[in-house]
Amino acid sequence: MKGFDDVQVVIRADASTEIGTGHVMRCLTLADKFKRNGAMVQFVCREHPGHFCDLIQQMGYPVFRLPYCEQKANEADVNYAYAHWLGEPWEEDLAQTSSMLSNLGTAIDLLVVDHYAIDIRWEQNIRSFVNKIMIVDDLANRHHDCDILLDQNLYDNMEHRYDGIIPEHCMKLLGPSYALLRDEFQVARKFAQIREKGVRRILAFFGGSDPTNETQKALEAFMLLEETELTIDVVVGSSNPNKAKIAELCSKLVNAEYYCQTNQMAELMVRADLAIGAGGSTTWERCFLGLPAITITTADNQMEVTEVVASRGAIHYLGHYSEVSPPAIAIAIKKYLENPGLLADISRTGMEIMGQLDAVDAVSVVGTLLNSVK
Incomplete structure (x- = not known):
């Protein structure tokens, strides 16, 4: 053996x-x-x-x-x-x-x-x-x-x-109790809180490549709000074909921070009050840290699971990318600006869906898999 x-x-x-x-x-x-x-x-x-x-x-x-x-x-x-x-x-x-x-x-x-x-x-x-x-x-x-x-x-x-x-x-x-989350998220969980104080900071992240450029839509929506007290952190991957344009847009906004291929995702999620992003693996990172999200699916294979998570009240599913415009994103953000209680409900439900991941992840995923090949 x-x-x-x-x-x-x-x-x-x-x-x-x-x-x-x-x-x-x-x-x-x-x-x-x-x-x-x-x-x-x-x-x-x-x-x-x-x-x-x-x-x-x-x-x-x-x-x-x-x-x-x-x-x-x-x-x-x-x-x-x-x-x-x-x-x-x-x-x-x-x-x-x-x-x-x-x-x-x-x-x-x-x-x-x-x-x-x-x-x-x-x-x-x-x-x-x-x-x-x-x-x-x-x-x-x-x-x-x-x-x-x-x-x-x-x-x-x-x-x-x-x-x-x-x-x-x-x-x-x-199920989500087996979600593959990096160590930084396990550490950040200790600092994550239910979002009960309203929206002051937004995190926009649509995965490493974002080929449909949903990040720019989110930025355009942010501009439509004209909320001077609101800050947005914008994260793109190194393979994003539109990263130069996104960086340029962020540079023109005094309340926008731009990050490319950052290793600070967990920290940015803990700091944010609301996220705008795609479906996929990032869904579980956000839920694990109690970060409410306005979610836009960017691939067909994201739709079924996103609809299920939305039906449980753990995210706000805005729709598939081809059906979502910057004004629609702005309206969704405004909803949570005006109703912080809704934000808290989503935050709490997301954390509940993830369960005791910090207790079972290493044992059930790593331990079980490694023992199975001994």
Whole structure:
């Protein structure tokens, strides 16, 4: 039986301007937890435009880089909607990944896959190189050959979404209590409070890439309010194609602060009274810290979970990005400026949904996963 110090973990995940950065960022959180318990962690990533390979290496993890290739998806592919995210046909991605694994010279105890373009065909064929496979997913739209499945999102039919598409023996880790939050959020939780004093500071963040430029919409909405006592913190990722324009807009406002690829997200969330942002993993960061959010979905795969969280009263869902204008955002902000009690209700509900994450996260996510490959 191997101890934690002997566990070899490989993570297959990608980031790009189209994919966004959320998959890689949550895998980095998972990697940190493995590493803290003594595991050796390496990444396999393709060099898409907007990739995060350099950041992963800066975080201390070796990265095996797959070459970029602009691959058009085959419409006959059963996973057509996301197939092009691999940048190669799945068979070629499999061959490239398998070659890298075989050259490592050591047994791979756990392969973590966080990629909408990978399904059971790829997974079954990688089996001879790894002991166990863990899938991080939230779509529940394709079959998997896996031993562990992690879906940190909240759904009405959460316990049964994966029935029939994963093996019966698969260990399921489901719901926000398993959310992959960085250590900074665990620390910040101690300082988080129910927002009961009204809105004085807003945080605008729409993920690492924000390809539809919702950040500019939020800034334009802020300008419409003409609230001189209101401050807005604007955060963009390094892969945001509009970051120069956003920085320019912020520089013209005396009450706007601009941040690019900051490591202060938890601090900014604790300081804010209200957030404007996208769905996705950031939802759980905001809820964990009791930060009420006006949420705009920026991808189709965010809509179902955002609607469920809104129905529980933990966020204000404004709509899909194509249906949301700066005036609509301004109206929503004004609602909470005038009704601070509503702000407190959302703040409290968000924290309640996350439950005792600070107590179960390390034990249930890291401990369970590492023990499963011992």
